[in-house]
Amino acid sequence: MTWLLILSGLVLLVVGGELLVRGAVSAARAIGISPLMIGLTLVGFGTSAPELVTSLIAAFQGAPGIAVGNVVGSNIANILLILGVTALIYPLAVAPPAFRRDGLALAGSTVACLGAVLWGFMDRWIGLLFVAVLVAYIAWAYRSERAAPDAEAEMHEHVAEDARAGPGGILGSVVLALVGIAATVGGARLLVGGAIELAQSAGISETVIGLTIVAVGTSLPELVACAVAALRRHADVALGNVIGSNIYNVLGILGITSSVHPIAIPVEIARLDIWVLIAATALVLLFLRTGWTLRRWEGAVFVLLYGAYAGYLVVDAGMA
Template sequence: MTTTMLILGGLVLLAAGGELIVRGAVGLSQLLRISPLLAGLTIVGFGTSTPELATSIQAAMGGSPGIALGNVIGSNVANILLILGISALIMPLAVNPASFKRDSIALGGSALLCAGAILTGRIEWLMGAVLVLALTGYVWWAYRSEARADDDEAHRHIEETAETTPKTHNGWILGLMVVAGLAGAIFGARLLVDGAVTLASAAGVSESVIGLTVVAVGTSLPELIACLIAVWKRHPDVALGNIVGSNIYNVLGILGLTAIVHPIEAPAEIIRFDVPIVLAVTALLLVQLRSGWKISRMEGALLITLYAGYTVFLILR
């Protein structure tokens, strides 16, 4: 099987697996009478990050820390610069100031925690547990504030749950969907990582570069599709919420769980270059959102230009 087939096959299985996991888990949560708001904050939020989780764990266990870490860092950079940029070009992205106060703290704090963990040079299980606990605290905070206020953000999370509700209510079928989704995600991650390692060797570049580009963009495709659908339906707040939530889950949940399963050695080039970049990109997003509480089309074009420059920098460095 060629490298291209490995990567494409892995991405298809990851995307399909993530979708099955989300729909099956949402259906089971309804059978268990779990609140749609809580399901939106946890199941839908974590489910869309399944490709990143499966890929990072597979890479870390396979001795490719550059891909494991590059996948998380690169996905967050791609989410902000590329996916939000494309979405804003189609339609300016408005911000809910009330919810942004909470999520801006969580987004900025998660980026700082991520940077601190990477700068230690080796992310052990204990640091991974700290990251996961921080994510748990964020979800609890968001759930309490949204359940109490019943605001626009609460309605958005409830709508996300409704959109991913499966047609069946059979518990066995829903359970099989989750199991099949997990199997697809695990096998897809293996194909993607194998293809990425082969591509890095053939292209003469580091695994970190492949993780930051090909793997990161590939595992971010579910977020891109979700954002484009949201913009097409004229729900720009949903598009923005998807990216902010995804970035928080990536650095706290994905990086944390991966480190718990297997320690991650941080490559020197990621510490030196990409940690400052992800912090700068996150800060740029926060500043953009504060200026008028929206991302304009011109700002979207700027984000895409910056991502093109970042990609060129990665290839040439």
């Protein structure tokens, strides 16, 4: 029954996130919002919706390990697993101008996450600060790319173009987005409830469940988006999805969640997982900086590293 709850929740999260993105993108196109703004905001927020709703529900249900582990684990999975698998499908080349600013924002948001984890508690003022920084980043990106269109603007427009459109007309698009929101909320409730039950019955901490099952499950929309982008030879879109998702996860999801409901950071995340995230972020920046390409062998290294990390969590949890 527990696994049925988890699987049902994951399915609803994936379906709900897809419907939400399709509805929101279609409505935005219908009222004339530019592809640049759609790529910068709606697609990024839409693919991060499963993480946001899951973390909010987990925080309100008194499961901070799932709320924070979901974000940290998703960001680790995004880099090591999703980018690794995507690079195995097709090597990811990136134009230096398209990567520099967003790569800097990725590094900055990851360091901010490290600071919050080491602080040990995310109060409302920290959450509001994170959200304010995210809004400022989006506004700066939009203004700079609109004023001087370059490879970065082209990347975000590709993100919007690759997003599947929903039914014609604003009404149909809004209905589709609302259905997506409902499915996402329902899926998150089932997933969090099942994850808490699994942790209690198996004697495993909620944090480990959040870092593994919940994190990978809520990252599935990014995996699908990146795989499709790689098959279409839109490497910039695949990288943009992961980089944007990781920025949104820290500044947006942790920010919104803690501004609504302050979160105590589990000490186990400070011992290992945040450092794995720091290392993964540094590694992807290094790999992309050397040749501006994520090659297949580098993707294989990422996948192997993720397998080793997940395997360690499982073995360590079993020995605890």
